[in-house]
Amino acid sequence: xxxxxxxxxxxxxxxxxxxxxxxxxxxxxxxxxxxxxxxxxxxxxxxxxxxxxxxxxxxxxxxxxxxxxxxxxxxxxxxxxxxxxxxxxxxxxxxxxxxxxxxxxxxxxxxxxxxxxxxxxxxxxxxxxxxxxxxxxxxxxxxxxxxxxxxxxxxxxxxxxxxxxxxxxxxxxxxxxxxxxxxxxxxxxxxxxxxxxxxxxxxxxxxxxxxxxxxxxxxxxxxxxxxxxxxxxxxxxxxxxxxxxxxxxxxxxxxxxxxxxxxxxxxxxxxxxxxxxxxxxxxxxxxxxxxxxxxxxxxxxxxxxxxxxxxxxxxxxxxxxxxxxxxxxxxxxxxxxxxxxxxxxxxxxxxxxxxxxxxxxxxxxxxxxxxxxxxxxxxxxxxxxxxxxxxxxxxxxxxxxxxxxxxxxxxxxxxxxxxxxxxxxxxxxxxxxxxxxxxxxxxxxxxxxxxxxxxxxxxxxxxxxxxxxxxxxxxxxxxxxxxxxxxxxxxxxxxxxxxxxxxxxxxxxxxxxxxxxxxxxxxxxxxxxxxxxxxxxxxxxxxxxxxxxxxxxxxxxxxxxxxxxxxxxxxxxxxxxxxxxxxxxxxxxxxxxxxxxxxxxxxxxxxxxxxxxxxxxxxxxxxxxxxxxxxxxxxxxxxxxxxxxxxxxxxxxxxxxxxxxxxxxxxxxxxxxxxxxxxxxxxxxxxxxxxxxxxxxxxxxxxxxxxxxxxxxxxxxxxxxxxxxxxxxxxxxxxxxxxxxxxxxxxxxxxxxxxxxxxxxxxxxxxxxxxxxxxxxxxxxxxxxxxxxxxxxxxxxxxxxxxxxxxxxxxxxxxxxxxxxxxxxxxxxxxxxxxxxxxxxxxxxxxxxxxxxxxxxxxxxxxxxxxxxxxxxxxxxxxxxxxxxxxxxxxxxxxxxxxxxxxxxxxxxxxxxxxxxxxxxxxxxxxxxxxxxxxxxxxxxxxx
Numbered sequence: 001x002x003x004x005x006x007x008x009x010x011x012x013x014x015x016x017x018x019x020x021x022x023x024x025x026x027x028x029x030x031x032x033x034x035x036x037x038x039x040x041x042x043x044x045x046x047x048x049x050x051x052x053x054x055x056x057x058x059x060x061x062x063x064x065x066x067x068x069x070x071x072x073x074x075x076x077x078x079x080x081x082x083x084x085x086x087x088x089x090x091x092x093x094x095x096x097x098x099x100x101x102x103x104x105x106x107x108x109x110x111x112x113x114x115x116x117x118x119x120x121x122x123x124x125x126x127x128x129x130x131x132x133x134x135x136x137x138x139x140x141x142x143x144x145x146x147x148x149x150x151x152x153x154x155x156x157x158x159x160x161x162x163x164x165x166x167x168x169x170x171x172x173x174x175x176x177x178x179x180x181x182x183x184x185x186x187x188x189x190x191x192x193x194x195x196x197x198x199x200x201x202x203x204x205x206x207x208x209x210x211x212x213x214x215x216x217x218x219x220x221x222x223x224x225x226x227x228x229x230x231x232x233x234x235x236x237x238x239x240x241x242x243x244x245x246x247x248x249x250x251x252x253x254x255x256x257x258x259x260x261x262x263x264x265x266x267x268x269x270x271x272x273x274x275x276x277x278x279x280x281x282x283x284x285x286x287x288x289x290x291x292x293x294x295x296x297x298x299x300x301x302x303x304x305x306x307x308x309x310x311x312x313x314x315x316x317x318x319x320x321x322x323x324x325x326x327x328x329x330x331x332x333x334x335x336x337x338x339x340x341x342x343x344x345x346x347x348x349x350x351x352x353x354x355x356x357x358x359x360x361x362x363x364x365x366x367x368x369x370x371x372x373x374x375x376x377x378x379x380x381x382x383x384x385x386x387x388x389x390x391x392x393x394x395x396x397x398x399x400x401x402x403x404x405x406x407x408x409x410x411x412x413x414x415x416x417x418x419x420x421x422x423x424x425x426x427x428x429x430x431x432x433x434x435x436x437x438x439x440x441x442x443x444x445x446x447x448x449x450x451x452x453x454x455x456x457x458x459x460x461x462x463x464x465x466x467x468x469x470x471x472x473x474x475x476x477x478x479x480x481x482x483x484x485x486x487x488x489x490x491x492x493x494x495x496x497x498x499x500x501x502x503x504x505x506x507x508x509x510x511x512x513x514x515x516x517x518x519x520x521x522x523x524x525x526x527x528x529x530x531x532x533x534x535x536x537x538x539x540x541x542x543x544x545x546x547x548x549x550x551x552x553x554x555x556x557x558x559x560x561x562x563x564x565x566x567x568x569x570x571x572x573x574x575x576x577x578x579x580x581x582x583x584x585x586x587x588x589x590x591x592x593x594x595x596x597x598x599x600x601x602x603x604x605x606x607x608x609x610x611x612x613x614x615x616x617x618x619x620x621x622x623x624x625x626x627x628x629x630x631x632x633x634x635x636x637x638x639x640x641x642x643x644x645x646x647x648x649x650x651x652x653x654x655x656x657x658x659x660x661x662x663x664x665x666x667x668x669x670x671x672x673x674x675x676x677x678x679x680x681x682x683x684x685x686x687x688x689x690x691x692x693x694x695x696x697x698x699x700x701x702x703x704x705x706x707x708x709x710x711x712x713x714x715x716x717x718x719x720x721x722x723x724x725x726x727x728x729x730x731x732x733x734x735x736x737x738x739x740x741x742x743x744x745x746x747x748x749x750x751x752x753x754x755x756x757x758x759x760x761x762x763x764x765x766x767x768x769x770x771x772x773x774x775x776x777x778x779x780x781x782x783x784x785x786x787x788x789x790x791x792x793x794x795x796x797x798x799x800x801x802x803x804x805x806x807x808x809x810x811x812x813x814x815x816x817x818x819x820x821x822x823x824x825x826x827x828x829x830x831x832x833x834x835x836x837x838x839x840x841x842x843x844x845x846x847x848x849x850x851x852x853x854x855x856x857x858x859x860x861x862x863x864x865x866x867x868x869x870x871x872x873x874x875x876x877x878x879x880x881x882x883x884x885x886x887x888x889x890x891x892x893x894x895x896x897x898x899x900x901x902x903x904x905x906x907x908x909x910x911x912x913x914x915x916x917x918x919x920x921x922x923x924x925x926x927x928x929x930x931x932x933x934x935x936x937x938x939x940x941x942x943x944x
Contacts, residue, residue, distance in 0.1 A: 015812040037202040039073025040065040057101035193605035209675035209685035211299040233849040236795030241820040241907030242929035248514030251284040260312025300692025303669040304633040313540035322362035322421035336937030341373030342407025367416035374410030390534035408443030475540035477517040499560040535594040543913030551577040570618035581607040605647040608712030631673035645699030661697035681732040706809040722749040737783030744776035758811035769803025791829040824852035876904035890942040
C-alpha cells in the first residue's frame, strides 16, 4: 500500500533542497566549535550556527535534556555524537546539509518500511546511545488506531516543518517543532540526563568510574529534601552521628562514608569532605537545601582531586547559577505540626532571578526562614533544692515535685544567598556570591538515654540506650545553641579551545555557641574527685562553649579535552584556617569562702589553632582500544598545624601557661583505575586509591591522663591514611530509564584517628593502630514507566579494629567494630505522577530508609576490668510520604515526615562541662541527639 505525499511535504522538501543547494558547509567540514554544557535544545542551535548546517528536531523530543560541553576542531557528526551521548537520541541526514534528531530505532512491530539511504558522504543513522538512568523509553509505536505509525510519517512532519520554518533555515539554523502530534510520533520520550562534576568536569553519571549517589534538583523536589538528614538517610553506606568531634551540639555532627568516621576536636578535619561548589567547609555545616542544582555523594577516597579529609569520600552541594536570559521568581510557604511539639512548624522561601543586562549580567537572590517545633520537655525541682555539694550522692535522683517546660530543641533558622554572574565574553565569566545562614536551638535537640545499670558490657551483646523525651535537670536553666556562618566566594571560568580554566576563591567564617546546663555533672565531679569543695552551696552551673572558624581557600585548575585520547585535570590548592575553642569564665558562687581559693573562678580555657595546606594535584584519563579507559592521578601536599592551650580556675588547680605546639606533614596520595565499556550500556571498573586526613598538634592536660600513654601520642596526632580497593559495575538497562550500579570494596586503614573521653571530662584525639573494612553497595534509580520513578539502595560494611594502638589506653580492644558505623543501610523510594485533567497533575512520593545498629564508646565510661564502656545504638527506620497536585507552575502538597515516629539514637554528644553519671560515679548517663518526631506539613509553591 502506498501513501500519497502531502503537498506540505513536497513544498517542505523542495525548500530544504533549495536551501541546501545554496549552502557550502557539509557534515564532513571541520569547524572550530565551542558549545558549553547547556540544555540540548540550546546546544543544537549553537551547533547549527557554528557549523552552517540545518538541524531540525521536535522540541518535546529534547525537552529537559542536557548536553555536555563540546569544544575543539570537530566535524558536525563528531560533535553530534558527543552532544547526544546518553540521551537515547540519534541523528539522520535529510541531505548532506540537513540533519534531523530522532529517537532510537524501534523494535519492528510491523513489516519494515523501506527508507532512503543517507546521502553519500554522510555517516548515516548512528547506533543508538545507551539511555541515561533517568531516561524513559515510551511506547515505540506511536499509534494511529491500533497500528504503529510508520516512521516515514515522522519525517514527513519534520520536512513539513521546514516549510513553516521557511527562510529561517539559512546560514545554519535549528528549528524546533512544538506540536503535540510530532511529539507523539517521536519514538522515545526522554527525561533529564544526570550530569555530575565529581571529577571537576561535566560528565554523565553513567560514565564516571566512581561510586556516586546523585540527587538531581528534580529528585530533591520530589522527596521534599530540605536538610542533611533528608538526603543522608537516602544514601547507602553513609551514616552520621553526634559526638566524636567538637563538644556541644551546634557543630558536633560527624559523617561517615563506608565506615570511615571521626573528626578532630576543632571540627576542621573530618573523615568525609563536605563541599559547597568548590569550597571545602566543615562536615557539621547543614546548608538549607534550596536552589541546589544537584547533590553528589562520592564514595571512596577522593584525596587526589579534593585533598585531605576526603578520606572516606565527600558530599558536594552544587548550587544553581544566575540565568542570563530569563527573569523568574518563585516562592514556597509551609505550615504544620509535630507530634508532642511545643510550637507550630512553619517556613517560607523565595528565589528570584533578575537579568540586569541580557546575556551579560544577572543577579540571583535566595532567602528562607524556617521554624521546627521543639519536642523535648525539661523539668526541674520546684521549689529548688538547697544543700551543698556534699549532698550530691543522692540529691539529683530524689523524687520531688517538678515543673515542666516544653518546646525544648525548637530550631529556628534563616539565611540565603546573593549571587552575580557576569559574562565578560563568550569564553570568560565570573560569579560573585555571598551565602549566610543562622540556626538557633531553644534547648539542645538532645536528651538523656540511660544505660541499664549496672553495665559491665564490653563485648556483644552491648546494652542499648534509648532516648527519653523528658530531661530532668537540677535547676531552671534554659540551654541554647546557635550556628552562624557566612561564605563569600568568587569563581572565574575561562573556556578556551579544548580546555577550561577555573579559579575559585572563598572565605568561610563560622561561629557556634553552646550554652549547656552541666549542673549535675559539675557537682558530681567536685564530689567524687575530692576537691575539698563539699561545702559549696548547691547551685546551677552553665558552661559556654564558643567555637570560631575562619578559612580562606584558593583553587586554580585547568581541564583539557581529549588530545590523542588523553584528557585530564591539574591544579593547585591553597588554604589557611584559624580556629579557636573558648570557654569564658565559669564561676561557683561561695567557692572562695568554702575552700579558701582566691576567687570563685572554677574554669576558663582558650584553644587557638591554625592549619596551612599547600597542594598540587592532577588526574589523567587515557582511552585505548576504543572501550578501555585508564585513570592515574596524584596529589602532593604540604601541611603545617599549630595549636596552643591555656586554662585557669579551681578545677585546673591554677593557671596553665601558653605552650604552643607545631606539626608538619607532607606526602603524596596516588590513584589508579581502569574502566571497560563492555557495551554501550554496561561499564565495569576497578580502582586503587590512597586517602589521608591531616593530623595535628594537641595540647596536654596533665591533671587528667591515661596511665602509660606517652606524651608524644597526645601532643602530635599523625595523619591517618588508607588504601581502598574497589570494583564496580554500571548498567543502563536497555529500553528503560534505569541505571543500576554496584560496587564492592576493601579498605586498610592505618593510624586510625578517633576521639576518646576521659573520666575527668577531658577529650583527646588519639591514633589507633589499624582497622579493616569490607563492604559493598547496590543502587538503582530511574523510571520504570513514564509515570513511575524509583530509587533503591542497599549498603553493607563490616568493620574491625585490628590493632587498637594508643586507643588501648582508653579501653579499646582488638576485634571491636568501629564506633558509630552501622553494618546495614538501605533506602527505597518512589514517585508516581499522573495527569488528573488536561491542566492538573497529581503526584505521590514515598520513601523508606533503614539504618542498622552500631556501637558507641561512651564518654568517660570504663568497665571494672578497665575496658572501654560501649553502648549499642539500636537500628531505626524512617518513612516519609508526600502527595499533592500541580497546575502549571503551582503546587500544593501534604507532607508526612517520620511516619513511624522513630526515636533514633544519633550518638553520645560531648559535654562542654561534665557528663552526668549514675549514683556512684561509675556509669555515665549519655546525652544523645535524635530526630524530630512525626510531623505533618502542608506546602504551597508558585513560580513566575
